[in-house]
Amino acid sequence: MPSFLYRYKEGFILIGMMIIAAIVTRGVYLQPGNLTDILRTIAPVAIMAMGMTFVILTAGIDLSVGSILALGSVGSAALVMQVLPGMPIIVAVPIAILAALLVGGLCGAVQGALIARLDIQPFIITLAGFTGFRGLAKLVTDNRKIQLNTDGAQELAAWLSQKEVIIGILIIVCIVSYCLLRFTVFGRYVRAVGDNERASHYAGLPVRRMKLAVYSLSGMLAGLAGLLVCARNRTGDANFGIMTELEAIAMVVIGGTSLAGGRGSMSGTILGALILGTVTNVLGLNNVDSNQQSILMAVIIILAVALQKTRQSI
Amino acid sequence: MPSLPTDQPVTPSRTGHFPVLEPLLIAKGVTKRFGGVAALSDGCFTLRAGEVHAIMGENGAGKSTLGKILAGVFPADSGQMLLDGKPFTPANPQASQASGVAMIFQELDLFPHLSVAENMVIANRAFDEGLLARRDRMRAFIQPHLQAVGFQGEFHQPVGELSIGDQQLIAIARALSMEARILVMDESTSALTEDAVQVLFFVIRNLKAMGVSIIYVSHKMDEIFAICDHVTVLRDGATVGDAKTSETDMARLIQLMVGREVDRSAQAVSHAIAKEVLRLEDVSSASVRDVDFSLHAGEVLGIAGLVGAGRSEIGRILFGLDPLLAGKMTLADAPYAPRSVREAKRRGVGLVPEDRKGMGLMMQMSVRENSSLSVLHSLVSAWPFSVIQTRREAEEDRLVSERTRLKSADPRAPVHHLSGGNQQKVLLGRWLQVNPDVLFLDDPTRGVDVGAKEDIYRLVEDAAEAGKGVLMVSSELPELLRCCDRILVMNHGRQVGEVDARATSQEAIMQLAAAPRPS
Numbered sequence: 001m002p003s004f005l006y007r008y009k010e011g012f013i014l015i016g017m018m019i020i021a022a023i024v025t026r027g028v029y030l031q032p033g034n035l036t037d038i039l040r041t042i043a044p045v046a047i048m049a050m051g052m053t054f055v056i057l058t059a060g061i062d063l064s065v066g067s068i069l070a071l072g073s074v075g076s077a078a079l080v081m082q083v084l085p086g087m088p089i090i091v092a093v094p095i096a097i098l099a100a101l102l103v104g105g106l107c108g109a110v111q112g113a114l115i116a117r118l119d120i121q122p123f124i125i126t127l128a129g130f131t132g133f134r135g136l137a138k139l140v141t142d143n144r145k146i147q148l149n150t151d152g153a154q155e156l157a158a159w160l161s162q163k164e165v166i167i168g169i170l171i172i173v174c175i176v177s178y179c180l181l182r183f184t185v186f187g188r189y190v191r192a193v194g195d196n197e198r199a200s201h202y203a204g205l206p207v208r209r210m211k212l213a214v215y216s217l218s219g220m221l222a223g224l225a226g227l228l229v230c231a232r233n234r235t236g237d238a239n240f241g242i243m244t245e246l247e248a249i250a251m252v253v254i255g256g257t258s259l260a261g262g263r264g265s266m267s268g269t270i271l272g273a274l275i276l277g278t279v280t281n282v283l284g285l286n287n288v289d290s291n292q293q294s295i296l297m298a299v300i301i302i303l304a305v306a307l308q309k310t311r312q313s314i
Numbered sequence: 315m316p317s318l319p320t321d322q323p324v325t326p327s328r329t330g331h332f333p334v335l336e337p338l339l340i341a342k343g344v345t346k347r348f349g350g351v352a353a354l355s356d357g358c359f360t361l362r363a364g365e366v367h368a369i370m371g372e373n374g375a376g377k378s379t380l381g382k383i384l385a386g387v388f389p390a391d392s393g394q395m396l397l398d399g400k401p402f403t404p405a406n407p408q409a410s411q412a413s414g415v416a417m418i419f420q421e422l423d424l425f426p427h428l429s430v431a432e433n434m435v436i437a438n439r440a441f442d443e444g445l446l447a448r449r450d451r452m453r454a455f456i457q458p459h460l461q462a463v464g465f466q467g468e469f470h471q472p473v474g475e476l477s478i479g480d481q482q483l484i485a486i487a488r489a490l491s492m493e494a495r496i497l498v499m500d501e502s503t504s505a506l507t508e509d510a511v512q513v514l515f516f517v518i519r520n521l522k523a524m525g526v527s528i529i530y531v532s533h534k535m536d537e538i539f540a541i542c543d544h545v546t547v548l549r550d551g552a553t554v555g556d557a558k559t560s561e562t563d564m565a566r567l568i569q570l571m572v573g574r575e576v577d578r579s580a581q582a583v584s585h586a587i588a589k590e591v592l593r594l595e596d597v598s599s600a601s602v603r604d605v606d607f608s609l610h611a612g613e614v615l616g617i618a619g620l621v622g623a624g625r626s627e628i629g630r631i632l633f634g635l636d637p638l639l640a641g642k643m644t645l646a647d648a649p650y651a652p653r654s655v656r657e658a659k660r661r662g663v664g665l666v667p668e669d670r671k672g673m674g675l676m677m678q679m680s681v682r683e684n685s686s687l688s689v690l691h692s693l694v695s696a697w698p699f700s701v702i703q704t705r706r707e708a709e710e711d712r713l714v715s716e717r718t719r720l721k722s723a724d725p726r727a728p729v730h731h732l733s734g735g736n737q738q739k740v741l742l743g744r745w746l747q748v749n750p751d752v753l754f755l756d757d758p759t760r761g762v763d764v765g766a767k768e769d770i771y772r773l774v775e776d777a778a779e780a781g782k783g784v785l786m787v788s789s790e791l792p793e794l795l796r797c798c799d800r801i802l803v804m805n806h807g808r809q810v811g812e813v814d815a816r817a818t819s820q821e822a823i824m825q826l827a828a829a830p831r832p833s
Contacts, residue, residue, distance in 0.1 A: 185690050196672075202667055203687050204748075262678045262679075
């Protein structure tokens with residue numbers, strides 16, 4: 001495969017899929033309203049996928065993000081209902097966002113600290129988080145949903161569910177994540193730790209601190225996703241976000257990031273999110289059975305990873 | 315530790331005859347290259363039936379390579395091998411095993427989670443497993459061999475729970491079960507305790523009486539004189555001599571091992587000044603004892619010794635990887651006891667590890683990224699974003715690549731494309747950027763081509779000239795003699811000598827390094 005095609009393969013795959021999508025949906029796909037719909041739909045999981053990219057780049061994994069999303073949605077709902085009713089939107093929104101980041105970040109930090117200090121595999125710790133955080137959400141809500149049924153709460157939620165706002169937040173997270181990975185010391189360290197953790201330690205990198213940081217970041221973004229989902233559904237529910245951790249991982253993997261760590265990019269994850277969003281959208285527009293959708297998704301994931309294998313020598 | 319049944323009668327050889335000392339396995343002119351490095355250029359060897367024959371030499375002399383070729387682990391590039399007078403060219407270990415030659419690897423190739431019995435029968439040509447593993451059949455098969463090596467443990471025990479000594483006995487028993495007539499033992503005692511070594515010797519004597527011939531690859535002088543009948547010496551990839559152990563001595567063997575021309579004209583000039591930058595007094599860690607030396611600015615202090623003598627371990631103490639258990643370290647007139655790599659780095663100590671792939675470089679990252687990694691925090695623009703200043707990074711990398719004479723195509727190319735010598739230069743460049751006051755180089759020219767070696771020697775001299783204190787571990791004595799002002803010699807985890815590089819010889823260093831374990 002010519003190196004130019006290979007290097008930007010995710011971009012070409014996306015363009016190819018968009019063409020097919022346009023054909024198959026007889027142009028409906030390309031309507032601006034539809035395209036922005038895709039962005040709005042994938043936003044929460046895509047945001048989590050960007051945090052997941054950092055984690056996977058360090059040769060780790062975060063299975064808990066779906067559960068942190070649930071906890072985040074519950075926490076946001078409670079906050080909006082209890083604390084924020086009297087406040088104007090311009091004050092309430094930043095507070096809600098900050099609170100979501102904090103709750104998620106705390107969950108992530110706990111896991112990150114355990115992974116860094118105890119040297120236990122991330123799979124196991126985040127698996128514990130996967131069950132633990134959702135359990136915590138159920139405990140706190142007594143297994144009931146938290147409805148946003150006051151006027152103030154509904155108004156805030158409606159504001160946060162506007163297409164422009166959600167897409168805006170998504171774009172901001174994309175830009176920040178991209179720059180963080182590409183241009184900063186942090187991003188370089190993340191790749192180094194995933195490439196060769198021992199050598200990173202010998203080179204004087206703060207390996208433990210890096211691990212704590214990436215899991216905290218992943219948790220933060222999962223909390224933010226929880227806020228968005230809560231706003232969209234006007235509800236805080238401990239059952240939100242089921243399976244989303246796997247969707248996020250799928251986006252990262254389709255985007256070309258290796259699960260072994262050290263190799264990958266944020267632009268890849270973004271493209272992976274768009275590819276996944278396109279497929280779901282097109283299948284939905286054509287009223288394809290959701291079970292068939294799942295199978296097709298599986299095929300796409302395998303194809304995407306297989307395409308990466310063609311040029312690997314390590 | 316198993317106690318051997320010393321009252322058990324020694325069994326006669328398999329054929330029922332007493333061992334006759336005729337040539338059994340002959341190798342002539344064997345060569346082997348790995349990449350750009352010639353591990354063997356002229357390996358010659360004659361094993362007589364029923365003898366215990368040592369292959370000895372310095373680190374990197376090619377003895378392990380020759381042993382592996384004899385055992386069929388990989389084929390030779392050229393040369394001739396004869397077994398029982400017939401050409402012997404095993405394509406793989408299974409083929410050698412079929413001919414009766416088996417290898418006992420230094421890193422034992424057993425499965426730690428499987429039991430003793432399972433390890434004995436797995437993939438064993440001599441045992442017909444059938445579809446189901448029948449305990450009684452397994453037991454009947456393995457019992458005689460385990461008994462022959464004196465293993466007294468439980469057959470169902472996971473091998474990983476046994477002592478290294480016992481694991482070795484299992485490996486030997488397995489080889490015997492495959493009807494091995496020749497065993498190649500590669501540095502078998504490197505991980506054994508004193509007691510386990512004696513047990514191994516007992517087993518070897520028993521095997522010899524059973525008619526098994528043994529090729530004993532080792533660099534340990536005392537063991538070779540204790541257990542072997544004959545010894546072949548390798549030097550720089552070629553056989554330089556052989557003798558009956560009863561007809562030679564340590565001095566003669568050392569002379570064969572190191573007796574090469576040393577080009578004194580390339581000797582580095584001394585840049586040492588009186589200012590002391592590092593002092594170790596009676597320092598001990600878990601792996602070394604009684605290390606005592608001082609290092610001056612501009613001085614190059616070599617560290618010599620055989621593999622496992624504790625050379626790299628000195629670096630681990632200096633670099634905060636192993637804790638100081640006894641003694642005192644002083645760095646730039648201040649007490650020094652680093653508890654982490656980051657602390658060592660902060661105090662001005664750097665370490666270039668010997669395994670550049672596993673412990674040094676990020677293989678998927680570029681030359682430039684690897685080079686700047688340890689100083690990245692200083693190549694950033696103002697807070698709060700810690701964005702990397704790529705132009706400064708590129709410039710620093712260019713400067714340091716000039717100093718290391720790194721001729722790579724593209725500083726943005728991933729490091730795994732580079733040759734060994736260039737990779738080593740990238741790693742050295744990283745530490746040049748850090749610019750520590752004390753630099754510990756662990757085997758910096760290992761696996762590096764001749765041209766790059768010269769560049770690295772020049773780099774060491776440049777560093778000394780700039781007033782750094784340099785410690786250099788190496789297995790190549792000529793290299794140490796050329797680059798260093800003084801040389802420490804390590805032996806079995808202890809410092810046994812400190813010599814002036816300009817007034818000593820390879821033989822003198824090797825005498826200290828290879829002397830029997832000090833009591």
